[in-house]
Amino acid sequence: MTRRLPDLEAWAIFAKVAERGSFAGAAQELGLSNPTVSKAIARLEARLGIALLSRTSRRLSLTEGGRASLERATRILSEGEAIEDEAAEQSTIPRGLVRISAPLSFGIAYVGATLPAFLDAYPEITLDFALSDRRVDLIAERFDLALRIARLEDSSLLARRLCTVRILLVASPAYLDARGRPTHPAQLMDHAALAYTGGGPRGVWRFSHPLFGEELVEPPVRIWTDNADMLNPALLAGQGLALQPEFLVWRELREGRLEIAMPEWTVPPLGLHLLTPPSSLRPLRVQVLIDHLAKALATPPWDEPA
Incomplete structure (x- = not known):
C-alpha cells in the first residue's frame, strides 16, 4: 500500500x-x-x-x-x-563545504597562496581541493567549481576566463650554446625533448608563424611526464627543450636561467578558466570563493612588469 x-x-x-x-x-x-x-x-x-x-x-x-x-x-x-x-x-552568512578541482602545479604554486586571506574573511567555509591535471566531470563528481588551463570545448558548463597562459619553448642557455639555437620546428628533430603528456596528442608539438603558417613536429623525447613541474630540473640542467606554461618558468626566464627558443614560432596560448555547473543559482559560499579567485588570479605575477 x-x-x-x-x-x-x-x-x-x-x-x-x-x-x-x-x-x-x-x-x-x-x-x-x-x-x-x-x-x-x-x-x-x-x-x-x-x-x-x-x-x-x-x-x-x-x-x-x-x-x-x-x-x-x-x-x-x-x-x-x-x-x-x-x-x-x-544566504547571508557564507558557510559550509566547497569542493574545487584545480591543476596540480598551478594549484600548489598560485591558488594555495590566495587561500589564507579567504579563510580569514570566511571562517565558516571549508574548502576541499582535488589537485590533478585530469579533467574532472564537475556534475558527476559533485564539484562546485573547477580551475582549468585549456582551450575550452563547447559544453553546458559556465566558464569565466581569468587570464591568458602562454606556452613557451624553453631551454637553458648552456643547452642552446652546446646544441645550437633552432630557428625552424624541423630543426627540433636534432634536439632532445622533455615532454608533458597532458596537453594534446602525445609527442606532437604544434607551432605557428605569422608568415610561414603552421608546422607539426615530433622531436625525440628523453622524458615523458604527466606533470610539467617535473621537467624544470632537467631543463635547468641542460638536458633538453620543453614546451612549458609561462607560470612554471617566468622566474627562471627573468633570471636568465632559461631562454625562449625559436621565439618567432609560437604555440597557441591557453586560458585559465573558472568553470561551474550550468545553473546560475549557486550557494553564497561558492559565489564568494568564485569572486575571490577571480580577483586574485586575474592579474598573474608573470604578467607584471619585471
Whole structure:
C-alpha cells in the first residue's frame, strides 16, 4: 500500500491555531486568510477521521485527539521554522563545504597562496581541493567549481576566463650554446625533448608563424611526464627543450636561467578558466570563493612588469 505524504503545512497551521487560540489569530500571524486556515484544519480532520478542535461561538478548544497530536504538530512547526531560518542565514552568512578541482602545479604554486586571506574573511567555509591535471566531470563528481588551463570545448558548463597562459619553448642557455639555437620546428628533430603528456596528442608539438603558417613536429623525447613541474630540473640542467606554461618558468626566464627558443614560432596560448555547473543559482559560499579567485588570479605575477 502506497502511503500519502503527510500534510505538513496543515499540521503546522494546526499548531499555530492551538498556540493562538483562534483561527483569526493564527491567520494573521501566518499571513493567511481565515478560510485558508479553516480549510487546512478541516482537511486534517477529514484525513484522520477525528475532530482536532472543538468550536463554539465563543471558544475554541482542543479535543482529546487534538491534545494527543499537538506536541508533534508543534515540533513540525518549529522544525520547519528552524529549517527556513537556517536556509535564510545561509544566504547571508557564507558557510559550509566547497569542493574545487584545480591543476596540480598551478594549484600548489598560485591558488594555495590566495587561500589564507579567504579563510580569514570566511571562517565558516571549508574548502576541499582535488589537485590533478585530469579533467574532472564537475556534475558527476559533485564539484562546485573547477580551475582549468585549456582551450575550452563547447559544453553546458559556465566558464569565466581569468587570464591568458602562454606556452613557451624553453631551454637553458648552456643547452642552446652546446646544441645550437633552432630557428625552424624541423630543426627540433636534432634536439632532445622533455615532454608533458597532458596537453594534446602525445609527442606532437604544434607551432605557428605569422608568415610561414603552421608546422607539426615530433622531436625525440628523453622524458615523458604527466606533470610539467617535473621537467624544470632537467631543463635547468641542460638536458633538453620543453614546451612549458609561462607560470612554471617566468622566474627562471627573468633570471636568465632559461631562454625562449625559436621565439618567432609560437604555440597557441591557453586560458585559465573558472568553470561551474550550468545553473546560475549557486550557494553564497561558492559565489564568494568564485569572486575571490577571480580577483586574485586575474592579474598573474608573470604578467607584471619585471
